[in-house]
Amino acid sequence: MADLIVRVQDLTKKFENTVAVDNISLEIGSGEIVGLLGPNGAGKTTLIHMLLGILLPSQGSIQIFGLDLASHREEILAHANFSSAYVMMPMSLSPWQNLNVFAKLYNIPHSGEKIEWALKKMEIWDLKDRATRGLSSGQISRLNLAKAILNDPELLLLDEPTASMDPDIADKTRRILKEIQKEHRMTILYTSHNMAEVETMAERVFFLNKGKIVAEGSPKELQNKFNQGTLEEVFLKIART
Ligand SMILES: Nc1ncnc2c1ncn2[C@@H]1O[C@H](COP(=O)(O)OP(=O)(O)OP(=O)(O)O)[C@@H](O)[C@H]1O
Ligand SMILES: [Mg+2]
Numbered sequence: 001m002a003d004l005i006v007r008v009q010d011l012t013k014k015f016e017n018t019v020a021v022d023n024i025s026l027e028i029g030s031g032e033i034v035g036l037l038g039p040n041g042a043g044k045t046t047l048i049h050m051l052l053g054i055l056l057p058s059q060g061s062i063q064i065f066g067l068d069l070a071s072h073r074e075e076i077l078a079h080a081n082f083s084s085a086y087v088m089m090p091m092s093l094s095p096w097q098n099l100n101v102f103a104k105l106y107n108i109p110h111s112g113e114k115i116e117w118a119l120k121k122m123e124i125w126d127l128k129d130r131a132t133r134g135l136s137s138g139q140i141s142r143l144n145l146a147k148a149i150l151n152d153p154e155l156l157l158l159d160e161p162t163a164s165m166d167p168d169i170a171d172k173t174r175r176i177l178k179e180i181q182k183e184h185r186m187t188i189l190y191t192s193h194n195m196a197e198v199e200t201m202a203e204r205v206f207f208l209n210k211g212k213i214v215a216e217g218s219p220k221e222l223q224n225k226f227n228q229g230t231l232e233e234v235f236l237k238i239a240r241t
Contacts, residue, residue: 004027004029004030004063004066005030005032005154005155006026006027006063006155006189007063008024008025008026008051008060008061008062008063009025009060009061009062010023010024010061011024011047011050011059011061011062012057012060012211013047014058019211020043020211021043021211022043022210022212023212024060024208024211024212024213025213026206026213026216028189030185030187031186031187032203033178033181033187033188033190033201033202033203034187034203034205034206035190035192035198035202035205035219036190036191036205036206037191037192037195037198037205037206037231037235038207038209039209039239042210043210044159044191044208045159047208048159048189048191051064051069051189052080052157053069053076064155065154065155078151079154080153080154080155080156080157081151081155081157082156083141083144083148083156083157083158083159083161084158084160084161085144085159085161086159086160086163087144088140089132090132091131091132092131092132092133093132094129094130094131094132095119095124095128095129095130095132095135095143096115096128096129098132098143099115099118099119099143099146099147100115102147103150106150106151108150108151118146118150119146121146121149121176122142122143122173122176123142123172124139124143127139127143137164138166138169140164141161141162141163141164141165142165142173144161145158145161145177154184154185154187155186155187156186156187156188156189157188157189158191159191160191161190162192163192170194170197174200178201190202195231195235196231196232198231199219199230199231203218204216204218205217205219205222207235207238209238209239214238215238226238
């Protein structure tokens with residue numbers, strides 16, 4: 001594998017009565033787009049939140065860029081970013097103002113140009129001065145993605161980034177993400193319940209079920225292994241057994 005960007009070892013997260021992530025280990029190499037799949041409640045968001053240091057593991061270790069997350073969180077997060085269709089920004093601010101707050105937090109040089117670049121990339125430049133509360137959910141998702149690329153992250157964690165987008169915008173967004181990924185050689189970990197999307201985006205996928213990795217490989221390898229014609233059918237087979 002190329003340079004290791006993420007190394008997770010024996011990672012577990014327990015909530016009172018739930019083992020949300022159950023002793024998983026995985027590695028992600030530089031420049032990979034990796035899909036994280038699994039049924040509702042499988043542990044995907046919990047894993048992503050641990051990779052962001054928002055949740056502390058009950059057991060196990062996380063290394064990102066070769067550094068231990070527990071002791072180098074700030075350094076790591078300066079070069080990583082996150083987006084989810086379910087995260088809200090302050091609604092009374094405009095998209096431009098919201099991104100300006102993040103540009104300051106990330107200490108981004110020439111921030112005005114960078115904000116313009118991100119808003120134009122996500123094709124919401126014309127909405128920049130409206131109140132965010134007036135945006136549709138798909139437009140807010142694109143604003144979240146514009147935020148997520150502002151610091152030219154080397155690692156991008158995307159939790160259902162296209163969940164609220166119409167098929168046309170979702171397709172455009174996938175193209176844009178692929179384009180930026182190539183230009184900047186970003187590493188992306190991606191969750192989605194849209195299996196067709198994962199087939200087009202991810203070179204490799206991890207299937208989580210009840211907190212455990214139950215399968216891993218390229219979409220094609222998994223179709224062959226489980227003797228199914230599509231990733232959707234692989235998903236159904238794994239989720240129902
Ligand atoms: N803060 C919490 N307190 C208690 N239980 C939690 C908490 N966060 C998550 N869980 C539980 O952990 C399990 C994994 O949840 P998680 O959100 O990681 O699943 P997911 O794979 O992201 O699901 P979805 O596809 O629905 O987004 C679930 O059973 C959930 O109820
Ligand atoms: Mg989730």
